[in-house]
Amino acid sequence: MPQYFINNLPNLPTMTKIPALELTCQPLHIVRIGMVGLGQRGQKTLRRYGDIEGAEICCIADLNPARIAEAQAILRETGRPEAKAFTGANAWKELCLSAEVDVVYICTDWYSHTEIAVCAMQAGKHAAIEVPAATSVKECWKLVHTAEQTRRHCFMTENCCYDHFSLSVQEMADEGLFGEITHCEGAYIHDLRTNFGLNAESRARRSWMEQSCAHHNGNPYPTHGLGPIGWLLGLHRGDRMDYLVSMSAEGHGTDHLIGRVNTTLIRTLYGRSILLQLDITTERPYSRLQTVCGTNGYAQKYPLPTLKTTATPTILQGQAALDEARRHMSSHAARLWAEGRIRNVENEMNFAMDSRFIYCLRNGLPLDIDVYDAAEWSCISELSQQSVAAGSRPVPIPDFTGGRWESAAPHRMYA
Ligand SMILES: NC(=O)c1ccc[n+]([C@@H]2O[C@H](COP(=O)([O-])OP(=O)(O)OC[C@H]3O[C@@H](n4cnc5c(N)ncnc54)[C@H](O)[C@@H]3O)[C@@H](O)[C@H]2O)c1
Numbered sequence: 001m002p003q004y005f006i007n008n009l010p011n012l013p014t015m016t017k018i019p020a021l022e023l024t025c026q027p028l029h030i031v032r033i034g035m036v037g038l039g040q041r042g043q044k045t046l047r048r049y050g051d052i053e054g055a056e057i058c059c060i061a062d063l064n065p066a067r068i069a070e071a072q073a074i075l076r077e078t079g080r081p082e083a084k085a086f087t088g089a090n091a092w093k094e095l096c097l098s099a100e101v102d103v104v105y106i107c108t109d110w111y112s113h114t115e116i117a118v119c120a121m122q123a124g125k126h127a128a129i130e131v132p133a134a135t136s137v138k139e140c141w142k143l144v145h146t147a148e149q150t151r152r153h154c155f156m157t158e159n160c161c162y163d164h165f166s167l168s169v170q171e172m173a174d175e176g177l178f179g180e181i182t183h184c185e186g187a188y189i190h191d192l193r194t195n196f197g198l199n200a201e202s203r204a205r206r207s208w209m210e211q212s213c214a215h216h217n218g219n220p221y222p223t224h225g226l227g228p229i230g231w232l233l234g235l236h237r238g239d240r241m242d243y244l245v246s247m248s249a250e251g252h253g254t255d256h257l258i259g260r261v262n263t264t265l266i267r268t269l270y271g272r273s274i275l276l277q278l279d280i281t282t283e284r285p286y287s288r289l290q291t292v293c294g295t296n297g298y299a300q301k302y303p304l305p306t307l308k309t310t311a312t313p314t315i316l317q318g319q320a321a322l323d324e325a326r327r328h329m330s331s332h333a334a335r336l337w338a339e340g341r342i343r344n345v346e347n348e349m350n351f352a353m354d355s356r357f358i359y360c361l362r363n364g365l366p367l368d369i370d371v372y373d374a375a376e377w378s379c380i381s382e383l384s385q386q387s388v389a390a391g392s393r394p395v396p397i398p399d400f401t402g403g404r405w406e407s408a409a410p411h412r413m414y415a
Pocket residue numbers: 036037038039040041042061062063064067089091092107108109110112130131132157158159208
């Protein structure tokens with residue numbers, strides 16, 4: 001019988017503490033958000049939060065004053081008051097220190113995520129960080145140590161965990177309908193060449209993401225594929241990633257970015273395997289693979305939803321697979337996804353993620369994604385790069401829980 005680790009939760013056995021696992025904090029009546037980074041994603045987030053009950057955007061910050069004006073316009077358009085604005089190089093620090101803020105929501109480029117999140121937590125705020133939370137193993141440790149020391153939440157906003165098919169597959173797996181899960185596949189296959197302007201733009205005008213991908217020969221964007229798998233396999237909750245090997249195609253064109261497909265294979269300590277892929281420059285259909293193989297069944301979302309479980313011994317495909325998956329949407333997150341559909345929100349998985357985040361903060365519950373998830377899923381960025389550079393040699397994956405993963409309680413979405 002494993003010994004469980006948990007903090008402050010009344011109806012569970014006494015457990016040894018992992019400082020930031022099952023972390024509970026004082027409930028917040030209204031969650032006051034300070035948002036840093038008001039570019040493409042930040043503005044979409046700002047708009048989305050117009051639909052979320054119990055949260056308000058009280059402060060905004062960006063290096064660029066034009067972004068502040070655009071953000072205030074979004075708030076006005078959606079019937080909300082303008083936020084207190086900070087701009088310039090120290091804007092993010094001033095926002096982190098502002099007494100009005102409960103949560104610092106970080107939508108900047110990857111390289112500033114950790115510094116801002118650490119400052120926020122040290123100032124007593126919770127941090128919400130866009131993906132990936134960190135770009136190096138060192139930064140991942142910084143997030144973990146800071147969350148443990150400050151006992152503040154560090155939530156990585158991995159929206160793909162709230163995809164309806166993933167939530168259904170999670171429920172089916174919890175019911176044992178796939179038998180023992182032995183292998184999973186996840187990916188971010190998204191032709192971004194048009195966004196990048198790869199053929200038209202000069203190198204000097206390339207976006208930070210395009211520059212980052214051009215200089216990164218591994219998988220700098222691993223969390224969309226890995227997040228749902230992390231929950232499914234109970235990573236740092238009974239199993240953990242042991243090592244990876246990674247390989248990248250050479251690619252063509254400027255900086256060899258066209259057709260540079262990265263494939264990373266991860267093995268867990270319990271002998272399960274994970275395939276992760278990143279491809280943002282090939283002309284093929286969008287896919288996150290979302291494939292789960294078990295001893296008694298399997299599921300895959302892309303390219304064609306397909307399902308076979310102990311409850312559905314014939315293979316279901318297309319709408320029949322989706323209909324069957326929808327019969328397994330009883331979790332709070334899945335019900336929020338369905339509510340988003342009824343309310344006709346732009347993107348149901350974002351709605352489910354935002355609603356869950358705010359619900360847990362308002363009720364003083366542990367969050368769905370903790371700092372160990374953020375660190376484990378993000379560290380693949382540097383480690384895949386290391387493996388590629390070393391001719392695809394195996395690279396060990398750190399244990400951010402300090403050995404306590406084995407007896408941690410299974411992943412649970414508190415409601
Ligand atoms: N989850 C998703 O589906 C999804 C989708 C798109 C982007 N993202 C993530 O969102 C983040 C932002 O991406 P984006 O496309 O919006 O980038 P962007 O370049 O459009 O916006 C970044 C903004 O941050 C500001 N900024 C940068 N450093 C700052 C600092 N130190 N202080 C204040 N402001 C600062 C910039 O001025 C800019 O306005 C990235 O982490 C990206 O990976 C996630």
